[in-house]
Every structure is written in structure tokens, then in C-alpha cells.
Amino acid sequence: LSVLLLGGAPSGSAAAAIAKDRAANGAALAKSGALDVLLALACGAAGASRSSLRVACLRTAAELVAAAGAVGQERMGSSVVHMGEHAAPALNACLNLALFAAGAAERAAAAALISAYCASNTDGQLLLASTISPMGARPAGAEAEVPGPLTPSELAKVTFGSMLVRALSADAGAGDDGARVAARAALILAIVLADSHDCQCRALVAPLEMATSSAAPAETLIARVLRLLDSVGAHGAAPGISGTTEGPQMLRLALLRLLFAWTDGCPSAVRAVMQPPATLPLLLALCECDPQQAEGVAGMAAALLASCLVHCAPSDEGVVARPVLEAVTARVGLSRLSSQIDDLRRSPQFARAVAPRKAMPPITRENADKAVSSEGGWSGDSVAETDDKLTTVCDASLVARVGSLADGLGQRVVALYSHSAATPAQGEGAAPSAAEAVHAAAASGGDALRAAAEAQAHELDRLRAQNAQLADQLLGGGNATGASGMTLTAEMDGLRESLHLAERVASEARDEATGLKCELEEARDGVSRAQADLQALSSAYNTLEAERDSEVGELRARISKLEAGQSEADPQARGASAAELAAAREEGATEARAEAEAAAAESEAEMNDLLACLGIEEEKVEQLSERLVELGEDPESLLEGIGGDEDPEDEDE
Incomplete structure (x- = not known):
């Protein structure tokens, strides 16, 4: 099924x-009905018992839904999984695996199916999103519980959104396991949004709890x-605060x-995120955290701040975008913010997120045994629990969004600074514009006009200082930017030197390959x-054997002739000649055997010498x-045609 769904790499004219x-x-x-079969094997009560097979079924189901498009998504949304006496929606069963499956590869495969x-x-x-419904409030003083996998009867009754809310309630107060479950739920919610x-x-x-009174609205x-x-932001992220667990x-x-996905293209979400006073200081603190202790946190926090700047509504620029820009400029710096986003884009986790999937190995008995024994199934890229945390949040969508955000951040900052900071607000109680203030002061008298002019001069000085700071950060006037430029130049010089070294090594390798080709030909x-x-030598040996056989035949014929002549002679002479004949016969046979053995020994010695030479040459050929x-x-391509003109009869011999 994977071969049918993936096919070849879509490139060129055949894409x-x-x-x-x-x-x-x-x-x-x-x-x-292939999707129903895969879901039954992955999530059903009578499904596959091995985790590797369930992972393969989930990944193949995700490929099927992605390839089928709207047809596959509609079929996935209406599918149910039979678990004994209960039938649960397939999406609920996949979410249950994505949150609570024991293996990381199985959780990732289930999340990939939901993403498809x-x-x-x-x-x-x-x-x-509409299935997110209020849940009962936790009793006062009750300890936080770590949610566990739902039973088939519970899966048949609950909704997708209520499962996510239940998992998000397992915050850091529920321990390391509870924080892990909440993290998985946040990533699934990011996929949904x-x-x-x-x-x-x-x-x-969407409310999470029922409102108790009109004065106390429900938590959203x-x-x-x-x-x-x-x-969790105060657990080791900010400078000076140490110690935290993996969860x-x-x-x-x-x-x-999750917040990055929520604010991407949604001005209302940007306003809601920046509304609490503690959000902006927390994000600025996260931008300053040590990458060695919290990998990816500074980059994701910088990307979230940039998303709030880029996707802020024009009507909220005065209350959201400009305060965020001023705080970033004063505490972090625009150059550092951009460099953190660039570092996030250059991370190996981002590169792996957009790398094409490896080709499926040939279906052999050996590969099948490896697939069954490994957690990752056919692909072999199983995800271990000890993998870095940034890998769990990186996907192709995040890579694309961060890339487009980095391209538009500079234009957005310039646009914000180009607008006057004294833009009149809308609505009742808004502060008067600068022109209205000057006209009112002129009508009031000289002192009021002088005070208004001084106020405008102070505002102009503030804007000039702000623009100078922006120019210092954007155009390389500051020390930080200069250091960054020097670092970039050093990196370029290092890369250029590495390129020259690689070219030199490649040239040496080509020369060595040419020499090896010549040696192989020799x-x-x-x-x-x-x-x-x-x-x-073999032909000569065969000829020698034939000559020896001929000589032996001639000797035997002569012996037979002598024996026949002896039978006609006188008995006494026959007796005398019989002894001579026996001696002659013995002498001739001995001489013939000696000549044959000498010839055979000489041929065998020459044969052994040639065989030894041939073995040495064949060993050289194998090494080369x-x-x-x-x-x-x-x-093989280099040796084609060599020895091809040999006589087929010689090869048969």
C-alpha cells in the first residue's frame, strides 16, 4: 500500500x-475499505499485537488519507473502530494513541494520521474545535491527576475536544508524566488550529468550565x-532560575x-495572547534563555513575538504591535530576535522535518524481520523517548510558516516605525491629535501654544531616538550588529576554506581513482x-599424454609381435630368448613409465606455477x-569488453 500511495519521488516532468x-x-x-482495515489493525480490539505493525498501519493510513484528499478525509471522519462491544470514532481512537501510547513511534504515527x-x-x-466543551471543575484542594488511556466504553461516549481539554488539565502540577501528556495534547491542538x-x-x-456567576466568567x-x-515558564527558562525536568x-x-499556530493569520488570537500583562515579559525572558539548557525555546519565543508583530490587526497597532516592538527593541534587540529565528530555521530538526521520506526497502524476509523487530516498522526511523524535544514540535508546516514570517518581519517593523506614534485613537475618550492640540493651544493664548510646541518637540526627539535605535539595529550601526557581521564574515571565510578543502580532497580522490583504474587494467x-x-599448457599436457599413450601402444604391439615370433622358435632357443624377451620387455616398460612420469611431473609443476600466478592476479583484481x-x-563497467574476444571453445575447455 505504501508503494502504491507514495510511488516515486515527484520531480521533473513526471511530478x-x-x-x-x-x-x-x-x-x-x-x-x-482499505482505510477501515488499517484502522482496525492499528486501533481495534482484534488488531495487531506488535507495536511495529500498528505503527506501519497508522503511517500507511496517514499516507492514504493524504493521497485521497477530500475523499480520504471524509472517510476518516466517518470511520469507526470496533472495540469489542463498543464502536468508537476513529479520530477518538487515534487521539487516544497519540496521547497515551507507550511507544513514541506509535504516538507520532497517530498524530501524523490526525494531521493528514x-x-x-x-x-x-x-x-x-466545536467539540471542545466545558468540564467539571476540580474540587478545591484536590491533587492534580495524570490522565490515562480511555477504555472502549469511554471512547465511544466522549468527544475529541473533551479528550484534549482533559489532557491539557494535566499541567506541571501533575508531575513529569502529566506535563508530557499536556504537551502532546498541545501539539495535537496546534494541528487542529x-x-x-x-x-x-x-x-x-471555547469555555473549559461552567461559569459560576456573571462576575466570574468561565476560563477559556x-x-x-x-x-x-x-x-512552566518559571521552571528553568528565565535567567537565574535553574532546575527542571523533561516534562x-x-x-x-x-x-x-501551539500559540504560534494560533496567532498565525489570526489577529484576534494575537490580541488575546497579548492581553494578559504577564505574557510579554514572560516571552522576553524566554528569548533570553540559554539554548544549551532549553533547546529551541528562545527560537520559538522569538517566532511567537514576530508572529504577534506581523499578524496584529491595524486597529490594535497602538495597544499591541508598538508596545511589543518597543519592548523587544529595548530588551532583546531586533537583530538578536532575527538571529534567533534564523538559528531555529538552521537547526537540524528543521532540516529533518522537510526531508523527503526514505524509500521503502525491498520486501524480503530479512527486511520483514527487521521491520517487525523495530519500533519504527518498515521505515526504520523510530522515535525514541530520549530524542531532543525540538524534534517533537517540528513539522513541515512550522518550517514553512517560520520561513515566511522571517521574510516579512523586516517589512512589518519598518511599516510600524514609519507610522506616526501619535496616530489618533478611535472612539470616545480618545486623545486629540497633534494638529488639534496646536489649534486649541493657539486659541487659548501664547503660554499654551508654547507648551504645546515644547511637547511636540519632545515627541519629535523621542521619535528620532527611536528611529536612530532602529537604524542602528537594522543597518549595522551597533556593536551587537557589528559583532554579528564580523561573525557572519568569519563564518563565510570558514565555509569558503571548507569548500576549497573539499574540492582538493575530491580532486585527489579522482586522481587516485584514475590510478586504480590503470592498475586494474594492468x-x-x-x-x-x-x-x-x-x-x-593444458593443450601441451593433453598432447604429451596422447604421445605417451601412442608410445605405450607401440611398445605393447612390439611385445606382442615378439611373443608371436618366439612361439615359432626352437624350444631351447625359445627358452633362451624368453629370458631376454622378458628382460627387454621389463626394460622397455620401465623406460616408458619413467618418461611418462617425468613428462607428467614437469607438466604438473608448470601447471601449479601458473595457477599460483593466476590466484595472485585474481586477488589483486578483487582488491582493486x-x-x-x-x-x-x-x-564491471570498466571491465566490459576485456577478454571478450576469447574463443568460446577455449572457454568451454
């Missing part, structure tokens, strides 16, 4: 045809996320990823000559062939 074939195969397989369902599926995303403005707005107003989902970020670190990174010629000598393979050459 459109391959994509069309994938879509046709996916739609046909989805309509034929939500990709460019606005209706499906909005449907999942990505690239869907309606879904993002719908989730903003965005408020819960910000509260969780505030609770809170992963939760902090997942929450930043060795091959030597082998050919040795084979020709061996064939000539292995060296050429290491250098990327094909020995």
Missing part, C-alpha cells in the same frame, strides 16, 4: 503524473494555555508551538595472459575492485 496516480490510488483504496485529516480540511478542523481562521476564532471563545481555552505557559521543558516548547591484462598460458567501489566507480 504531475505521479501526483495524479497517487490521488487516484488513494481515492480507490479509500473507497474499497486536518490538512486543508477547514470543515473538519472546525468540527473538531493550523491554517484555519474560523477554527482559531472558534477555539478562542486560550486563558488555560497562557496559564500553563506561565506556570515541563517539553510542555513549554509545545505551548509555544592486472586484468596479466590475468588474461596467465589464462592464455594456462590454456596453452573493492577500492573502486569505495570511490564510487563501477568495476
Whole structure:
């Protein structure tokens, strides 16, 4: 199924045809019930018992849904998984695996299937977001519990959104395991909200608890996320604060990823994120954290601040965008903010997120045994629990969004600084514009006019200083920017030197390969000559044996003739000649045997010498062939045609 769905790499002129074939195969397989079979094997009560097989089924199901497009997504949304007496929605079963499966590869495969369902599926995303419903409030003084996997009966009753809310309630207060579950739920929620403005707005107003009174409104989902970020943000992220476990670190990174997906293209979400007074100082502190202790946190926090700047509504520039820009400029610096985003884009985790999937190995017994024994299935890229936390939040969507955000950040900053800071606000109670203030002061008298002019002069000085600071950061006037430029120049020089070294090594390797080719040709010629000598020796040996047999036959004929003549002679003479004949016969036989043995020994010695030479030459050929393979050459193509003119009859011999 993976071969049918993935096909070859879509590149060049065949890309459109391959994509069309994938879509046709996916739609046909989805309509034929292949998706139901895969879901039953991965999530059903009578499914596969080995984790590697479940992982393979989940990944293949994700490929099928992605290839089939709307047909596969509709089929996925309406599918159910039978678990004994209960039938649960397939999305609920996949979410249960994504949150609580024991293996990291199985959780990642289930999340990939949910991502395939939500990709460019606005209706499906909005449907999942609408299932977020209030849950009962935790009793006062009760300890936080770590949610566990749901039973089949519970999966059949709960909704997708309520499962996410239940998992998000497992904050850092529930320990390391609870923080891990909440982090997985945050990443799934980021998948649901990505690239869907309606879904993002719908989730903003989703209440998590029933309102107890009109004076105490119910906590919303965005408020819960910000509260969780505030609770884990003080666990080792800010400078001077040390010590944290893996769970809170992963939760902090997942929450930043969720807020980035939420604010991407949604001005209402930007306003909601920046509304609490503690959010901006916390994000600035996260931008200053040590990358060695919290990998990816500074980059994700910088990306979130940049998203708030870029996607802020024009009506909120005075209350959101400009305060954020001023705080970033004063505390972090625009150059450092941009460099943190660039470092995030250059991280190996981002490179792996957009790398094409490895080709599936041939289906052999050995590969099948390896796939069954490994957690990652056929692909072999299993995810271990000890993997770095940044890998868990990186996907192709995040890479694309961060790239486009980095390109538009500079234009947005210039646009914000180009607007006057004294732009009149709208609505009742708004402060008067500068022109209105001057006209009012002129009507009041000279002193008021002088005071208004001084106020405008102070405002102009402030704007000039602000613009000078911006120019210092953007155009390389500051020490930090100068150091950054020097660092970039040093990096370019180092890369240029590495390139020259690589070219020199490649040239040496090519020269060595050429020399090895010549040696291989010489060795091959030597082998050919040795084979020709061996064939000539074999022919001579056969001729010698034939001559020996002929001589033996002649001797036997002479002996027979002598015996016949002896029978006619006198008995006495026959008796005398019999002794002579026996002696002559014995002498002739001995002489013939000696000559034959000497000839055979000489031929055998020459044969052994040639065989030893041939073995040495063949060993040289094998060593040279292995060296050429290491250098990327094909020995067979180099040896084609050598020895091809030999007589087929000689080869048969």
C-alpha cells in the first residue's frame, strides 16, 4: 500500500503524473475499505499485537488519507473502530494513541494520521474545535491527576475536544508524566488550529468550565494555555532560575508551538495572547534563555513575538504591535530576535522535518524481520523517548510558516516605525491629535501654544531616538550588529576554506581513482595472459599424454609381435630368448613409465606455477575492485569488453 500511495519521488516532468496516480490510488483504496482495515489493525480490539505493525498501519493510513484528499478525509471522519462491544470514532481512537501510547513511534504515527485529516480540511478542523466543551471543575484542594488511556466504553461516549481539554488539565502540577501528556495534547491542538481562521476564532471563545456567576466568567481555552505557559515558564527558562525536568521543558516548547499556530493569520488570537500583562515579559525572558539548557525555546519565543508583530490587526497597532516592538527593541534587540529565528530555521530538526521520506526497502524476509523487530516498522526511523524535544514540535508546516514570517518581519517593523506614534485613537475618550492640540493651544493664548510646541518637540526627539535605535539595529550601526557581521564574515571565510578543502580532497580522490583504474587494467591484462598460458599448457599436457599413450601402444604391439615370433622358435632357443624377451620387455616398460612420469611431473609443476600466478592476479583484481567501489566507480563497467574476444571453445575447455 505504501508503494502504491507514495510511488516515486515527484520531480521533473513526471511530478504531475505521479501526483495524479497517487490521488487516484488513494481515492480507490479509500473507497474499497482499505482505510477501515488499517484502522482496525492499528486501533481495534482484534488488531495487531506488535507495536511495529500498528505503527506501519497508522503511517500507511496517514499516507492514504493524504493521497485521497477530500475523499480520504471524509472517510476518516466517518470511520469507526470496533472495540469489542463498543464502536468508537476513529479520530477518538487515534487521539487516544497519540496521547497515551507507550511507544513514541506509535504516538507520532497517530498524530501524523490526525494531521493528514486536518490538512486543508477547514470543515473538519472546525468540527473538531466545536467539540471542545466545558468540564467539571476540580474540587478545591484536590491533587492534580495524570490522565490515562480511555477504555472502549469511554471512547465511544466522549468527544475529541473533551479528550484534549482533559489532557491539557494535566499541567506541571501533575508531575513529569502529566506535563508530557499536556504537551502532546498541545501539539495535537496546534494541528487542529493550523491554517484555519474560523477554527482559531472558534477555539478562542471555547469555555473549559461552567461559569459560576456573571462576575466570574468561565476560563477559556486560550486563558488555560497562557496559564500553563506561565506556570512552566518559571521552571528553568528565565535567567537565574535553574532546575527542571523533561516534562515541563517539553510542555513549554509545545505551548509555544501551539500559540504560534494560533496567532498565525489570526489577529484576534494575537490580541488575546497579548492581553494578559504577564505574557510579554514572560516571552522576553524566554528569548533570553540559554539554548544549551532549553533547546529551541528562545527560537520559538522569538517566532511567537514576530508572529504577534506581523499578524496584529491595524486597529490594535497602538495597544499591541508598538508596545511589543518597543519592548523587544529595548530588551532583546531586533537583530538578536532575527538571529534567533534564523538559528531555529538552521537547526537540524528543521532540516529533518522537510526531508523527503526514505524509500521503502525491498520486501524480503530479512527486511520483514527487521521491520517487525523495530519500533519504527518498515521505515526504520523510530522515535525514541530520549530524542531532543525540538524534534517533537517540528513539522513541515512550522518550517514553512517560520520561513515566511522571517521574510516579512523586516517589512512589518519598518511599516510600524514609519507610522506616526501619535496616530489618533478611535472612539470616545480618545486623545486629540497633534494638529488639534496646536489649534486649541493657539486659541487659548501664547503660554499654551508654547507648551504645546515644547511637547511636540519632545515627541519629535523621542521619535528620532527611536528611529536612530532602529537604524542602528537594522543597518549595522551597533556593536551587537557589528559583532554579528564580523561573525557572519568569519563564518563565510570558514565555509569558503571548507569548500576549497573539499574540492582538493575530491580532486585527489579522482586522481587516485584514475590510478586504480590503470592498475586494474594492468592486472586484468596479466590475468588474461596467465589464462592464455594456462590454456596453452593444458593443450601441451593433453598432447604429451596422447604421445605417451601412442608410445605405450607401440611398445605393447612390439611385445606382442615378439611373443608371436618366439612361439615359432626352437624350444631351447625359445627358452633362451624368453629370458631376454622378458628382460627387454621389463626394460622397455620401465623406460616408458619413467618418461611418462617425468613428462607428467614437469607438466604438473608448470601447471601449479601458473595457477599460483593466476590466484595472485585474481586477488589483486578483487582488491582493486573493492577500492573502486569505495570511490564510487563501477568495476564491471570498466571491465566490459576485456577478454571478450576469447574463443568460446577455449572457454568451454
